[in-house]
Amino acid sequence: xxxxxxxxxxxxxxxxxxxxxxxxxxxxxxxxxxxxxxxxxxxxxxxxxxxxxxxxxxxxxxxxxxxxxxxxxxxxxxxxxxxxxxxxxxxxxxxxxxxxxxxxxxxxxxxxxxxxxxxxxxxxxxxxxxxxxxxxxxxxxxxxxxxxxxxxxxxxxxxxxxxxxxxxxxxxxxxxxxxxxxxxxxxxxxxxxxxxxxxxxxxxxxxxxxxxxxxxxxxxxxxxxxxxxxxxxxxxxxxxxxxxxxxxxxxxxxxxx
Amino acid sequence: xxxxxxxxxxxxxxxxxxxxxxxxxxxxxxxxxxxxxxxxxxxxxxxxxxxxxxxxxxxxxxxxxxxxxxxxxxxxxxxxxxxxxxxxxxxxxxxxxxxxxxxxxxxxxxxxxxxxxxxxxxxxxxxxxxxxxxxxxxxxxxxxxxxxxxxxxxxxxxxxxxxxxxxxxxxxxxxxxxxxxxxxxxxxxxxxxxxxxx
Numbered sequence: 447x448x449x450x451x452x453x454x455x456x457x458x459x460x461x462x463x464x465x466x467x468x469x470x471x472x473x474x475x476x477x478x479x480x481x482x483x484x485x486x487x488x489x490x491x492x493x494x495x496x497x498x499x500x501x502x503x504x505x506x507x508x509x510x511x512x513x514x515x516x517x518x519x520x521x522x523x524x525x526x527x528x529x530x531x532x533x534x535x536x537x538x539x540x541x542x543x544x545x546x547x548x549x550x551x552x553x554x555x556x557x558x559x560x561x562x563x564x565x566x567x568x569x570x571x572x573x574x575x576x577x578x579x580x581x582x583x584x585x586x587x588x589x590x591x592x593x594x595x596x597x598x599x600x601x602x603x604x605x606x607x608x609x610x611x612x613x614x615x616x617x618x619x620x621x622x623x624x625x626x627x628x629x630x631x632x633x634x635x636x637x638x639x640x641x642x643x644x645x646x647x648x649x650x651x652x653x654x655x656x657x658x659x660x661x662x663x664x665x666x667x668x669x670x671x672x673x674x675x676x677x678x679x680x681x682x683x684x685x686x687x688x689x690x691x692x693x694x695x696x697x698x699x700x701x702x703x
Numbered sequence: 704x705x706x707x708x709x710x711x712x713x714x715x716x717x718x719x720x721x722x723x724x725x726x727x728x729x730x731x732x733x734x735x736x737x738x739x740x741x742x743x744x745x746x747x748x749x750x751x752x753x754x755x756x757x758x759x760x761x762x763x764x765x766x767x768x769x770x771x772x773x774x775x776x777x778x779x780x781x782x783x784x785x786x787x788x789x790x791x792x793x794x795x796x797x798x799x800x801x802x803x804x805x806x807x808x809x810x811x812x813x814x815x816x817x818x819x820x821x822x823x824x825x826x827x828x829x830x831x832x833x834x835x836x837x838x839x840x841x842x843x844x845x846x847x848x849x850x851x852x853x854x855x856x857x858x859x860x861x862x863x864x865x866x867x868x869x870x871x872x873x874x875x876x877x878x879x880x881x882x883x884x885x886x887x888x889x890x891x892x893x894x895x896x897x898x899x900x901x
């Protein structure tokens with residue numbers, strides 16, 4: 447079942463409205479970090495850090511220690527599989543029909559052979575995940591990144607990515623409607639699986655995340671840099687000019703002496 | 704003697720003209736790719752060696768010191784204050800920085816154990832070479848590792864390493880800058896901090 451036309455239209459309207467919104471904040475030319483809300487962002491970052499320290503990190507350690515690896519992987523798989531219908535729609539919105547078909551085939555294989563998505567036989571068949579969301583669609587439509595923002599609980603984002611995420615949450619029921627129903631409320635399943643994924647990610651990346659959040663002299667600046675650069679890389683927005691700026695005077699000093 | 708001097712001078716002049724006429728960079732894409740092939744082969748043999756983690760960290764540190772342009776990376780990480788630092792401070796900083804990097808990134812090499820890195824492509828970007836590789840680690844989706852290579856230090860070395868677009872050089876610039884700020888711009892205090900950081 448594909449989403450209704452009314453649904454698609456609503457998504458489109460929300461998207462357009464938000465992309466106009468996110469185009470409001472335009473960086474000064476030549477800067478690669480646009481962070482006009484830095485003081486508010488830093489305050490939110492401090493709160494998020496405290497939440498990680500007191501809740502997410504300890505929960506992830508318990509989860510990672512108590513729940514065996516294969517079970518944690520199955521929870522990840524299930525959450526990912528439930529997100530595939532939304533990825534298919536976004537690939538269509540991005541005009542990438544090839545990837546849309548690829549993801550549809552992946553969803554079909556993992557929902558059936560993969561026992562409602564608990565296993566991932568699709569990857570071995572060459573149908574690896576080409577996950578995407580509405581934030582990527584906004585980027586594809588040419589919306590600019592906007593300012594860097596730190597969201598409560600959710601962490602680092604940009605105006606464009608936050609808008610995309612908001613739409614993903616609004617349209618999330620499609621994942622539940624099309625996805626497997628393990629219990630009475632499919633939405634509860636999806637939320638549960640998503641929470642599992644977040645906690646498991648925190649566990650799998652313990653060293654890396656602890657390094658950024660707790661061992662850094664400025665965890666805010668490091669998080670911002672990691673988020674923006676990996677996001678731009680994933681979207682193919684990394685330009686040679688940025689690299690050239692970064693390496694510009696790297697070897698000049700050697701010749702000064 | 705006189706003749707020899709004249710000949711030497713002449714040879715020097717000719718090579719100076721040749722240098723001025725041709726681009727200063729002789730490192731081509733194939734050579735850069737060859738260098739990173741060598742680095743990657745050595746990393747792969749370390750992560751599949753079955754040695755203890757501590758022994759692997761030491762191997763990684765040796766690899767980093769052999770193939771990375773550590774003096775340039777450390778000078779760049781220090782940023783503009785490097786210009787006003789004494790040569791003694793610079794060399795102390797460089798030593799402390801190398802140790803800090805080994806500790807900080809050594810911890811993350813644990814994830815690489817049993818994995819494999821493959822060089823995929825290489826290209827020239829302005830005056831340096833970019834070599835793209837993919838890391839396939841156990842239980843993780845493959846991710847991109849990019850090496851930036853130059854011969855401007857006098858030998859073929861990589862001066863930056865990017866994982867999924869995140870530059871080691873750029874993040875260490877930000878980090879060292881923040882550490883220096885915390886120490887009120889005092890380089891000696893920064894060096895002391897760096898010795899225990901990471």
